[in-house]
Amino acid sequence: MTRTLHLAEQLIALPSITPLDEGCLELLAQRLQPLGFVCERLDSGPADFRVSNLWAKRPAEQSGQAPAAIKTIVFAGHTDVVPTGPLAQWSSDPFTPTHKDGKLYGRGASDMKTSIAAFVVAVEEFLAAYPDAPLNIAFLLTSDEEGPSVDGTKVVVEQLRARGEPLDYCIVGEPTSVERTGDMIKNGRRGTLSGKLTVRGIQGHIAYPQLARNPIHQALPALAELAATVWDQGNAFFPPTSWQISNIHGGTGATNIIPGDVVVDFNFRFCTESTAESLQQRVHAVLDRHGLEYDLRWTLGGQPFLTTPGELVTAVQQAIAGETGLSTELSTTGGTSDGRFIAQICPQVIELGPPNATIHKIDEYVVVADIEPLKNIYRRTLENLRQQALERMAVAA
Numbered sequence: 001m002t003r004t005l006h007l008a009e010q011l012i013a014l015p016s017i018t019p020l021d022e023g024c025l026e027l028l029a030q031r032l033q034p035l036g037f038v039c040e041r042l043d044s045g046p047a048d049f050r051v052s053n054l055w056a057k058r059p060a061e062q063s064g065q066a067p068a069a070i071k072t073i074v075f076a077g078h079t080d081v082v083p084t085g086p087l088a089q090w091s092s093d094p095f096t097p098t099h100k101d102g103k104l105y106g107r108g109a110s111d112m113k114t115s116i117a118a119f120v121v122a123v124e125e126f127l128a129a130y131p132d133a134p135l136n137i138a139f140l141l142t143s144d145e146e147g148p149s150v151d152g153t154k155v156v157v158e159q160l161r162a163r164g165e166p167l168d169y170c171i172v173g174e175p176t177s178v179e180r181t182g183d184m185i186k187n188g189r190r191g192t193l194s195g196k197l198t199v200r201g202i203q204g205h206i207a208y209p210q211l212a213r214n215p216i217h218q219a220l221p222a223l224a225e226l227a228a229t230v231w232d233q234g235n236a237f238f239p240p241t242s243w244q245i246s247n248i249h250g251g252t253g254a255t256n257i258i259p260g261d262v263v264v265d266f267n268f269r270f271c272t273e274s275t276a277e278s279l280q281q282r283v284h285a286v287l288d289r290h291g292l293e294y295d296l297r298w299t300l301g302g303q304p305f306l307t308t309p310g311e312l313v314t315a316v317q318q319a320i321a322g323e324t325g326l327s328t329e330l331s332t333t334g335g336t337s338d339g340r341f342i343a344q345i346c347p348q349v350i351e352l353g354p355p356n357a358t359i360h361k362i363d364e365y366v367v368v369a370d371i372e373p374l375k376n377i378y379r380r381t382l383e384n385l386r387q388q389a390l391e392r393m394a395v396a397a
Helices: 003-012 024-035 109-129 153-163 215-228 276-289 311-324 368-396
Strands: 038-041 053-058 071-078 098-100 103-105 135-142 169-172 184-186 191-200 242-250 261-270 294-302 329-331 348-351 365-367
Touching: 003 024, 003 103, 003 109, 003 368, 024 038, 024 053, 024 109, 024 135, 053 153, 071 109, 071 368, 103 109, 103 368, 109 135, 109 365, 109 368, 135 153, 135 368, 169 311, 169 368, 184 311, 191 215, 191 276, 215 242, 215 261, 215 276, 261 276, 276 294, 311 348, 311 368, 365 368
Parallel strands: 071 135, 071 169, 169 348, 184 329
Antiparallel strands: 038 053, 053 135, 098 103, 103 365, 184 348, 191 261, 191 294, 242 261
């Protein structure tokens, strides 16, 4: 059994259903401290929903270099997992790491305890070979990614920003691959903006519509216009911004009453060609033009972020090619991740992890043969960033 596999099994065995950590961070801190990492707990949230957060950093030896010459790479991830679902439907206990047909089964196997284990072992191997590498290495780990994402990475980022902590590169261990580890990385994500629209009418008897005002009838033309609106054209990295209705609630349940209001839940998944503010303004303009009496409450779930090809993307692509021979695909598809918070203080953020076919499913698993290549990709990325740093120093000398 490899060290990466063993650590992954140790983490899977801890039933860390969000927001619980169940000792994962303590286990990881015990591995990192002997390497010179200063481990700091930044737990947050109310007592009945306490979130565990770990910020661990190993400063590089300055070796006579100006501090600005030493860049910081952060490995980011979450120890919390989604609920198991019906236990009777699992072929084995979700928190008992189980091997079958070359696969490691367990909740969190692919999302994302294997990535965290690969992070740690990759750093152990890298530092054993290059203890004086001109890189600061850090870990940002939370137990609140699968939950509300309020007291996890978001809080840690706010504290790091207040300290003026410089971050240069970040790899988030989300399961991004499709068929083989490394075939896809995320170099950005769309933003998410939700709205709860309440259109007010006048309730009345359905036989006397002249004495009422049907808010559903009034809202439909505006909703049709919003559904047909082209918000932007997207760009080379993002598809066009989309607007989708998720729920419509109207009526009392009786068939002879015109309702007094209708509530519409909708969501934007938006790219960097639009802003939350511009989308809000355009929606209000449509609703106002249709003369609706309404309330609209907005929730910004996350800003979009994009890392264009540069130092980090190059280092990761070279690592994947060297380890697997694959030419990786850059993608911004899918949902949100904690990368949206980290990108606020870190200019280069990518996501890279194992295949995601079974995440959040019954019988979640990771193919065992994918584990060591993932660890090696992370280690090779560190080696490539080290080489880049040495080349910069040689030019500056």
